[in-house]
Amino acid sequence: MCAPTTLCICSALSSSKRSSSNPLQPAALSRRASLQNILLSTLAITTTAPSISNAVSDEGISAITDSSIGKSVRRSAIQGARIIDNADEKWERFSDSLRDKSRCDENTGRKLFDNGFRKDGTRIGNPVLGALCNPEPLLAFDQIMADKILDLAVQSAVTSNGAGNMNLLKKSINDTEDLVRASFERSIRNSADDEEKKRKSFNFALYSNMRAISNSMNDNPAQVRNFQLAWGQQMVSELAPFADRRDYSSPIPEMKDEFEDYDYDKGKLLDSLGALKVSLDKLRSFGLIGSSEISIPYDDYGSVVTVAIDDYVPIGAEMLLSEQNYSIAGPASALIRSLMDKAKLNYSLEAFYLDPSTTKQSVYNPSQLLLSLSNLRQSS
Numbered sequence: 001m002c003a004p005t006t007l008c009i010c011s012a013l014s015s016s017k018r019s020s021s022n023p024l025q026p027a028a029l030s031r032r033a034s035l036q037n038i039l040l041s042t043l044a045i046t047t048t049a050p051s052i053s054n055a056v057s058d059e060g061i062s063a064i065t066d067s068s069i070g071k072s073v074r075r076s077a078i079q080g081a082r083i084i085d086n087a088d089e090k091w092e093r094f095s096d097s098l099r100d101k102s103r104c105d106e107n108t109g110r111k112l113f114d115n116g117f118r119k120d121g122t123r124i125g126n127p128v129l130g131a132l133c134n135p136e137p138l139l140a141f142d143q144i145m146a147d148k149i150l151d152l153a154v155q156s157a158v159t160s161n162g163a164g165n166m167n168l169l170k171k172s173i174n175d176t177e178d179l180v181r182a183s184f185e186r187s188i189r190n191s192a193d194d195e196e197k198k199r200k201s202f203n204f205a206l207y208s209n210m211r212a213i214s215n216s217m218n219d220n221p222a223q224v225r226n227f228q229l230a231w232g233q234q235m236v237s238e239l240a241p242f243a244d245r246r247d248y249s250s251p252i253p254e255m256k257d258e259f260e261d262y263d264y265d266k267g268k269l270l271d272s273l274g275a276l277k278v279s280l281d282k283l284r285s286f287g288l289i290g291s292s293e294i295s296i297p298y299d300d301y302g303s304v305v306t307v308a309i310d311d312y313v314p315i316g317a318e319m320l321l322s323e324q325n326y327s328i329a330g331p332a333s334a335l336i337r338s339l340m341d342k343a344k345l346n347y348s349l350e351a352f353y354l355d356p357s358t359t360k361q362s363v364y365n366p367s368q369l370l371l372s373l374s375n376l377r378q379s380s
Helices: 008-013 031-046 068-097 143-159 166-189 194-216 221-239 266-285 315-323 331-342
Strands: 016-020 099-104 111-113 292-295 305-309 345-354 368-378
Touching (some): 143 166, 143 221, 166 194, 194 315, 221 266, 221 331, 266 292, 266 305, 266 331, 305 331, 315 345, 315 368, 331 368
Antiparallel strands (some): 016 345, 099 111, 292 305, 305 368, 345 368
């Protein structure tokens, strides 16, 4: 099914991706990285000579030797880069040509992304990746609530018994801010207006907090997961304490066979999705995210849930953390993990950082977070 990852080809090749089939193992994946992995796997199979050991330092990897095998590897790498660039260009032309720029899906209010048709003539996948036909600007950034979200993260890190003493954690956060401040300051200074400056400053603060919390736990998967669950629970208590299934809504029409084959309590799932809907609406009112939509693709019989969040303000910090192999993620993932835990569900979670308007590398600017929960099943 294409719906689980919302348009299989596009999700795998046109986005940065964090995967957690093993829930806390990040795997940043882009179209270029996918092609490189294919190429490198091919080289690994076809090269029979001994491998070259390269010394790694702060300045990077040392140069390959001038041996015959070294020259051969360099020639293969150069040829591979040409192949990847060529494939990149062809994919951009192909994938962008699938976007129907003139049509708007009446359910989602998004520009259609044509993923093809089944043999029975029905369209494959839900059109949730396209940009909104009538984009809405972010609401004014609420600094007080943004700070509250970060405070809840710090409290949760301590109470989940992973980060230790509060004073030590706050010192670690301050040290991290001092360490990375220069990397963020230029971008913050170049903000177009005060609202953009606030959002960029929030990314700086979120990155520093998440990195320090993760380091305090030695990026231990079990401790990070406990932190995410605790943080998510704190946010739900703050944002949607009384929400339930009556608050759940989706732009995707419900089909009669949507839950034909599931082994969990559907009511508990809908209660959690109702709380997620209210929480996301509150975050939108604080100017932390734009529009959001939750869907249960009918052709996956209740085994998949997708959550798309436009204009996701923390996306820069989360992408940077992912690229640096921190598995801690951000507020949206913490919300979902805690709510699925409350519904007593096991699942696989994948995060995609997308530009819903294009796949062209030259103008690619991710702004949408797409979270895909698959293989939903009752926890034991």
